[in-house]
Amino acid sequence: xxxxxxxxxxxxxPGRSLRLSCTGSGFSFGDYAMSWVRQAPGKGLEWxxxxxxxxxxxxxxxxxxxKGRFTISRDDSKSVAYLQMNSLRTEDTAVYFCARAxxxxxxxxxxxxxxxxxxxxxVTVSS
Amino acid sequence: xxxxxxxxxxxAVSLGERATISCKSSQSVLYSSNNxxxxxxxxxxxxxxxxxxxxxxxxxxxxxxxxxSGSGSATDFTLTISSLQAEDVAVYYxxxxxxxxxxxxxxxxxxxx
Numbered sequence: 001x002x003x004x005x006x007x008x009x010x011x012x013x014p015g016r017s018l019r020l021s022c023t024g025s026g027f028s029f030g031d032y033a034m035s036w037v038r039q040a041p042g043k044g045l046e047w048x049x050x051x052x053x054x055x056x057x058x059x060x061x062x063x064x065x066x067k068g069r070f071t072i073s074r075d076d077s078k079s080v081a082y083l084q085m086n087s088l089r090t091e092d093t094a095v096y097f098c099a100r101a102x103x104x105x106x107x108x109x110x111x112x113x114x115x116x117x118x119x120x121x122x123v124t125v126s127s
Numbered sequence: 128x129x130x131x132x133x134x135x136x137x138x139a140v141s142l143g144e145r146a147t148i149s150c151k152s153s154q155s156v157l158y159s160s161n162n163x164x165x166x167x168x169x170x171x172x173x174x175x176x177x178x179x180x181x182x183x184x185x186x187x188x189x190x191x192x193x194x195x196s197g198s199g200s201a202t203d204f205t206l207t208i209s210s211l212q213a214e215d216v217a218v219y220y221x222x223x224x225x226x227x228x229x230x231x232x233x234x235x236x237x238x239x240x
Contacts (some may be wrong), residue, residue: 044178044220114177
């Protein structure tokens with residue numbers, strides 16, 4: 001059974017940093033692109049970042065709202081994806097979901113949508 | 128950026144009746160080289176993470192009841208629940224994965240009338 005578990009959330013002051021972790025199990029972690037998606041309280045879904053598998057160069061992309069402040073990374077030996085969040089703003093307050101992409105399926109440019117999701121973890125940025 | 132616009136924002140449907148949700152993209156998400164629409168639908172129940180229902184605009188995920196169906200192409204898509212059940216109360220989102228930034232529609236809340 002595929003499982004994704006987020007950790008590292010909490011309350012942080014504006015301008016400070018936080019690192020989220022996403023631990024995967026039940027699948028070959030290194031074979032899949034991993035993403036972060038967030039949801040502000042009472043709002044819709046917003047894609048944050050993804051990192052492709054090493055087979056696809058480990059390509060990384062970010063939403064404009066977090067580019068330059070957030071850094072995604074992965075440690076396939078530990079089956080963990082990370083989201084380092086720096087210079088946090090009040091508008092970054094949200095539940096952060098980790099999500100796994102579908103199998104690459106031999107595509108030259110594998111599709112990145114969200115096949116499996118973690119339960120999410122709350123990040124609150126407030127003074 | 129591709130803007131995804133869902134309508135309506137909410138709808139109330141009687142049990143057993145049809146619910147129809149529209150999703151329009153600001154540019155085509157149909158990839159001509161493989162004739163596939165890069166469009167997914169998700170269901171999110173209160174207090175839960177989203178769940179993938181449909182990918183490639185019309186392919187139902189394993190285990191998703193066949194009362195859920197997706198249709199459409201290029202810029203206009205529809206999610207239909209053919210006979211609404213109580214457990215279908217949720218917010219539904221479309222998402223394009225044609226290009227980055229990956230973008231979601233604003234969501235449609237489905238309730239029981």
